[in-house]
Amino acid sequence: MTCNEIDKLLKSYLEGETSLAEEKILRDFFSRGDLPDKYKPYADMFRGFGAMASVQLEDRHFEKKWSKKVKLHTRHGRSLSFFSQWYTITGVAATLLLAVVLFVPVKKLPVINLFSHKIEDTFDDPRQAYAETVRALLIISDKINAGTNQMKDLEKLDEGLEDAGKMLTFNKGLKDANKLSKFSENQVDHNNL
Amino acid sequence: MTPQQFKENILPLKDKMYRFACRIVEDTEEAQDLVQEVLVRLWDRKGDIVQYKSIEAYALTMTRNLCIDWLRTSGRLLKEDPAEMDLVDPVTPYDLTEFRDTVSRINNLIGHLPEQQREILHLRDIEGYDFDEIASILGLNLNVIRVNLSRARKKIKEQLVKAHQYDLQRN
Known part of the structure; x- marks a missing residue:
């Protein structure tokens, strides 16, 4: 390549109008050792760019460090999402509780206080207390049995309903028999004719 | 992936x-x-x-x-908009002679360019990206890229010519 051609290319280069291929021609040209003095600044420029393009991230442990960072980041990511879920759940629960406390009238809330009054024995003699307890339980069991006796009437009702079902089938049979009798009457009339 | x-x-x-x-x-x-x-x-x-x-x-x-x-x-x-900034303060030949290494010299010159010119020059002349790729990376249009690249190259060249003349005079 002649110096004239190089000068033209340099002019385009300074205007930002050269292609990557043309810039490669310039880089190759200026990498030569035997250059006229006027090209010295350009030679420095292209060599400088070339040298800077070869700069590398010189850290042997870069990939290891990155790998550690990724693992740590992932772990944190998971734990954060776990906590954020809990924050959501507890947040909703707290809001509901607050809503109940604020909007439900205090009087309607059942207040159970087991320690409001002292529980006192009503019998001095434990045997008497035992006998009274047995008597009370017998009364309760009697009442329960009386309730179950009434359930027997319900069983009878069920049986009655079953019989009623049978009657329905019988009624259907009667209707069919009626149809047959009508058919027989028609036959007789037909014969008479 | x-x-x-x-x-x-x-x-x-x-x-x-x-x-x-x-x-x-x-x-x-x-x-x-x-x-x-x-x-x-x-x-x-x-x-x-x-x-x-x-x-x-x-x-x-x-x-x-x-x-x-x-x-x-x-x-x-920098608080100033790089696009609005003037070109760098001229680096005196005396300053340049402090950089014995060509790479350091060029690096220093690029470092004194406005941000946009610096990035465009880096992506084109050091990394060798085409204009479309630079436009995609920096989010700029092609005309802005060409204009800024031209300014950056001319500025670097000017400074290097000055430094070279100074070296010649000194020798």
Whole structure:
């Protein structure tokens, strides 16, 4: 390549109008050792760019460090999402509780206080207390049995309903028999004719 | 995207991301941390990133955004709109001679460019992206990219010519 051609290319280069291929021609040209003095600044420029393009991230442990960072980041990511879920759940629960406390009238809330009054024995003699307890339980069991006796009437009702079902089938049979009798009457009339 | 695909396709971008982060935050250690953070975020989105037209462009956009966030929170972000800024204060040849290494010299010159020009020049002349990719990474239109790239290149060239003339006079 002649110096004239190089000068033209340099002019385009300074205007930002050269292609990557043309810039490669310039880089190759200026990498030569035997250059006229006027090209010295350009030679420095292209060599400088070339040298800077070869700069590398010189850290042997870069990939290891990155790998550690990724693992740590992932772990944190998971734990954060776990906590954020809990924050959501507890947040909703707290809001509901607050809503109940604020909007439900205090009087309607059942207040159970087991320690409001002292529980006192009503019998001095434990045997008497035992006998009274047995008597009370017998009364309760009697009442329960009386309730179950009434359930027997319900069983009878069920049986009655079953019989009623049978009657329905019988009624259907009667209707069919009626149809047959009508058919027989028609036959007789037909014969008479 | 599977973890294996992520390791094969995304992790190798770390150098490009690192260089871009260094260009923006001008702090190598911080740039490393930021790249780690970007890769962790990309890992989180590994299921979705396949839908992007260019994962590389997406990774660099994310790097840039995170770097800018960091600059903002650390109070290092310039308050002026970079697009409105004048070109850098000229670096005197005397200053330039302090940089014996060509790379340091060029790096310093790029570092003095306005933010937008700096990013565009980096993505084009160092990383070799085409204009469409740069537009996608930076969210700019092609005309803005060309204009800023031209300004940045001319500025670097001017400074290097000055430094070269100074070197010639000195010798």
